[in-house]
Amino acid sequence: MLNRVRKRNQPPGPKGKVIKGSLNDFQAGPLPFLFKTAKEYGPISCFRFGPFQNVYLVNEPDLIKEILVTKQKSFVKSRDIQTLKAVVGEGLLTSEKDMHMQQRRMIQPSFKKSHISSYAQDMIDTTHSFISKWKNEEEKVITDDMMDIALGIITKTMFSMDFEEGAKKLGEPMDAVMKIGVKRMRSLIQLPLWLPTKNNRKLKKAVSKLDQEIYQIIERRRQEPGVHSDLLGVLMEAKDEDDGEGMSDLQLRDELMTIFLAGHETTANLLSWTLYLLSQNPKAEKKLYDEIVGVTGDNQVTPENFADLPYTQFVIWESMRLYPPAYVIGRQVDKKVNIGGYHFKKGEMVLMSQYVMHRNSDYFDNPEEFIPDRFADNFMKKLPTYAYFPFGGGPRVCVGNHFSLMEGVLALAVMMKEYSVKMAPNHGEIKPQPLVTLRPKYGLRMIIKRRASNS
Ligand code: HEM
Secondary structure: OHHHHHHOOOOOOOOOEOOOEOHHHHHHOHHHHHHHHHHHHOOEEEEEEOOOEEEEEEOOHHHHHHHHHHOHHHEEEOHHHHHOHHHHOOOOOOOOHHHHHHHHHHHHHHHOHHHHHHHHHHHHHHHHHHHOOOOOOEEEEHHHHHHHHHHHHHHHHHHOOOHHHHHHHHHHHHHHHHHHHHHHHHOOOOOOOOOOOHHHHHHHHHHHHHHHHHHHHHHHHHHOOOOOOOHHHHHHHOOOOOOOOOOOHHHHHHHHHHHHHHHHHHHHHHHHHHHHHHHHOHHHHHHHHHHHHHHHOOOOOOHHHHHHOHHHHHHHHHHHHHOOOOOOEEEEEOOOEEEOOEEEOOOOEEEEOHHHHOOOOOOOOOOOOOOHHHHOOOHHHHOOHHHOOOOOOHHHOOOOHHHHHHHHHHHHHHHHHHEEEEEOOOOOOOOEEEOOOEEEOOOOEEEEEEOHHHO
């Protein structure tokens, strides 16, 4: 059977073990495995997870474009993402086909550049209120602080809730859900959710806690008259273009949970990696600081400053190149399709890794180095489109891309205007840990130092 699967004209790739294929190698270190496979076998390779699951690793911009854009109808989201349905139901991240398109039409307007600029002041204020608690020369687990800032921003912009309330009510159960979710995604056999295993019970408890909170928020809002400009307000007003229907409570719950889940850990990791990279690159850090001070002078950062901070944007882009919070995108073949001269069959899996592609020296000079200025002079326009794709692409491109870019730039500007950062002494090796998103393993301990002009 295994031989028959392999004899079809298939791309080259690691053979792995008889039963498990390459699953153990992947689980032992997804990033080195993907990196090595792409390097050894080129733009398209194939391996197995378990005895029957064929997986293709696609590592060529034009082929990625075919999968995400031109031939996207032949694919659905991967099994990993489908696991998330237990938490986020049929939200934007997990729904498929017509349902996805209908939801996307309703939600997209809330994330247009023109609309999200109304959240900019909340992003700035939330970051300020966090760093106002920082003390000069203090050692901080900066990854925790960035998670708190991102959580604070999402709860404020979504529900107009302040951080203490949001973190307690939503942050804790969401954290539990993420941890159990990753365990499920990584196991070869996923026991059905109705089985009363320890993890299933924990997952159910956390999801029902989240449900309770989110339904309460929706219910409270339905009783409050007036217009609300937060995301919940916008989603409650959204109407489908075709039938004029608004969202049911269940749809609202699924979308709020989705945006909450997709929108805080990604940006928190982006900010953490950026501070780490700046701590290692003093020249870039100085250039960033000079730009921020040049633009804001003695004043606080304002929403209008966003457009005047190009270098700060390059820093964010470069950080997402080296440490893309979404480090791999998965798809499952839904209808047989030809990609790069190979026939992909229904049920087979496809992986496209931003982490691997963004470090490809065909597209990026000195790919391991942090060089924000590489993004100057419209560098991105000169790249093949899918050589750099931190937010994915096609109809499923990240709906929060402008939101998180604005959040990243403004939060970074607020922090770096007042503080510089360096790694704490005796900090161990910094390693990326690929869970649902790419985070620094063991967190980051940093010393924050108040800038002389602010002391
Ligand atoms: C640095 C921050 C972020 C990164 C790197 C990121 C990355 C991504 C990527 C790669 C996808 C596509 C996944 C796929 O095609 O399978 C995606 C989808 C999505 N993201 Fe983000 N994201 C970020 C921030 C956000 C934020 C702040 C929000 C919401 C406030 C958000 C909401 C979503 C949603 C709802 C989807 C599903 C879109 C759809 O399928 O139509 N993301 N994100």
